[in-house]
Amino acid sequence: MAGALAVGSAALLLAAAFAPWTVSGTVERNGWATATSALRIEVVDGPARLLTIAWLFVPPLLALAALAASLGRVRLAWVVAGAVGALGVVVAAAVRTAPLASTAAPLVAGLAGGALVLCALGMLLALPTPAPGASGPHHPDEVDA
Amino acid sequence: MTRGAAARAWWARSAAVAxxxxxxxxxxxxxxVAANKDDGAPDPGAAAEVMFGALARGDALGALEALPPTERRAIAPYLPRLVSELQRLGLLPALSLTGVLGGTGGDLRVEGLTTSSEDWGQETARVRVTGGRLVGRMGPVELPERTRGLVHDATGFDLPAPGEPVDVDLAARRTSVLAVKEGGGWHLSLYQTIVDLVVDPTGPRPARPGAPAAIGSNTPEESAPDLWKAISDLDVGRLFSLFDGDEQRALYQAQPLFLPALRRDAGRWVEDEGFGFPPPTVEVSVEGTGPERIVRITRFDAKWRDRLDTVRVQYNGTCALWEHRATFGDPNADPATFQHCDGDVTTPIDTSVTGSRTHQLTAWTGLGRAFPTFVVxxxxxxxxxxxxxxxxxTLIEILEPLxxxxxxxLLDRATEVAHTFRPPPSTAGG
Structure with missing residues (x-):
């Protein structure tokens, strides 16, 4: 159930990031273009700049979470997913409070990010402590041998 | 699980992993790759096209991006606070800064833009607009009438009304801008263009090899006193050498064009007009750490004179007291005085005391600040x-307490400042 909710939230976050986030004059910018513009004109610095750069890595990070899950690294998958969700919340909040006209897309992304964070937190707390020496799946030849 | 099913699952998982x-x-x-992409347009003409396009669409973000990195780095960090203050005071529409030009319902655009560019050396080029029109209509957001009036007073240009159709032949206006290459690409330079408007168009192109060096000050504490010392010495070269060379690249490059004339004028001012300005007493406070500091003047005492006027100004960190005497008048007579305190935008500047010769400099104090805050x-x-x-x-600090x-x-005072540079039509002729 949490897995399905997380996948749905991640998909919604990703879709919202591709929708228009800010409107400057008659020009609309999606979540990535808004972040790129903010970096380029240097209105974000310090930790905010690092977060904005990290936001650009959301698609590969989500792929990384999927990769970790498929390799059986469930804890890593949830950590990455939770981090992506938190990024979504922080970046969306920053855009909503910036002195720029913004659309509903960052709000949607923020909510999806929040859901992802909750799923990740819940699952991480529910996961049993890994046994020493536990590892991921093996080739069937190794399993059956 | 059979061996075959397990193998299929393994291959499926491997494919997913891959x-x-x-x-x-x-x-x-x-x-x-996106982060390391060249910043800017591939050529000067494209840089102008990017900027005109952004401006026509009211795209403030795009316009900022089109500026050279060194210029937008100086402007962009202040814009959120500045816009927020202007909106709080009702001087800009609360909806958004950018809704005024384009915005929902507006469709300004540049059509058929053609340009020619001329290499000015040192990765600078002049771009002339040879064709194209700005067409469409203004966005629906109304600028406050007072703001609109101030734009008219300062520039002589009437902003079109909301929704009004616009059709401007850009070539007919002989539009000419300067572009610079920075960050791997070409950008339209605000400062190069401004300097280009100021220098003599019939003169030689900027003689860049002779541009003076940026010298600066030893410490942040010395920056403002050094500035006043240069003003007192009428040493324009030293004055400009205190400015940030990256941000003011245009000023440094063009100095050889106007520095000799300014020096001649300064010499004439001293010889013919008897101008004298002994080094003033300047005390400052410095805030912040790291490579950027805020410098505020906390005490100032200066006197200047020419054949007609002798003016003394004393500032105690809060208020400036001006004293005026006729240079060859009765030395025992009480001087005319005028006091103006920081934060006061109610009182117009009394030019009979502050002196009409320096009015273009002193008029700014009417905005509620005797001295600017220096960022060094x-x-x-x-x-x-x-x-x-x-x-x-300084502008943000002026707006914040209002x-x-x-x-x-504030607009009344700003209009007075604008009139010192562009007298209103009723007084311009006489």
Missing amino acids: SAVALVTLGSVAVV RERNGRWFISPTRSVLQ TPAQAGL
Whole structure:
């Protein structure tokens, strides 16, 4: 159930990031273009700049979470997913409070990010402590041998 | 699970892993490539096209991006606070800064833009608009009438009304801008263009090899006193050498064009007009750490004179007291005085006391600040004044304590400043 909710939230976050986030004059910018513009004109610095750069890595990070899950690294998958969700919340909040006209897309992304964070937190707390020496799946030849 | 089913599952999982690895790799590479892409347009004409397009669409973000990195770095960090203050005071529409030009319902655009560019050397080019029109209609957002009036007083240009059709032949206006190459690409330079408007168009192109060096000050504390010392010495070269060379590249490059004339004028001022300005007493406070500091003048005492007027100004960190005497009048007579305190936008400046000769400089104090706040930046152990940051920081500090009810007064004072540079038509002729 949490897995399905997380996948749905991640998909919604990703879709919202591709929708228009800010409107400057008659020009609309999606979540990535808004972040790129903010970096380029240097209105974000310090930790905010690092977060904005990290936001650009959301698609590969989500792929990384999927990769970790498929390799059986469930804890890593949830950590990455939770981090992506938190990024979504922080970046969306920053855009909503910036002195720029913004659309509903960052709000949607923020909510999806929040859901992802909750799923990740819940699952991480529910996961049993890994046994020493536990590892991921093996080739069937190794399993059956 | 049978051996075959397990193998199929293993291959399926491996395919998923490979896909995810590919996505992670490609995604990361795409971000890194995008981040390292040349900043700017491929040529000067394209840079102008990008800027005109952004302005026509009211795209403030796009216009900022089209500026050279050194210029937008000085402007952009201050814009959120500045816009927020202007909106709080009702001087800009609360909806959004950018809704005024384009916005929902507006469709301004540049059509058929053609340009020619001329290499000015040192990665600078003049771009002339040879064809194209600005067409469409203004966005629906109304600018406050007072703001509109101030734009008219300061520039002589009437902004079209909301929704009004616009059709401007850009070539007929002989539009000419300067572009510079920075960050791997071409950008339309605000400062180069302004300097180009000021220098004699019939003169030689900027003689860049002779541009003076940026010298700066030893410490942040010395920056403002050094500035006043240069003013007192009428040493324009030293004055400009205190400014941030990266931000004011245009000023440094063009100095050989106007510095000799300014020096001649200064010499004439001293010889013919008897101008004298002994070094003033300047005390400052410095805030902040790191390579950027805020410098405020906390005490100032200066006297200047010419054949007609002798003016003394004393500032105690809060109020400035001006005293005026006729240079060859009765030395025992009481001077005419005028006091103006920081934050006061109610009282117009009394030019009979502050002196009409320096009115273009002293009129700014009517905005509620005797002195600007200086933003100074460190480079190679030297400290330079950043004019753009100083102006924007000062403007924000002027706006912050005001209430919306005082916005009209501020505009009155700003209009007076504008009139010192562009006298209103009723007084311009006589």
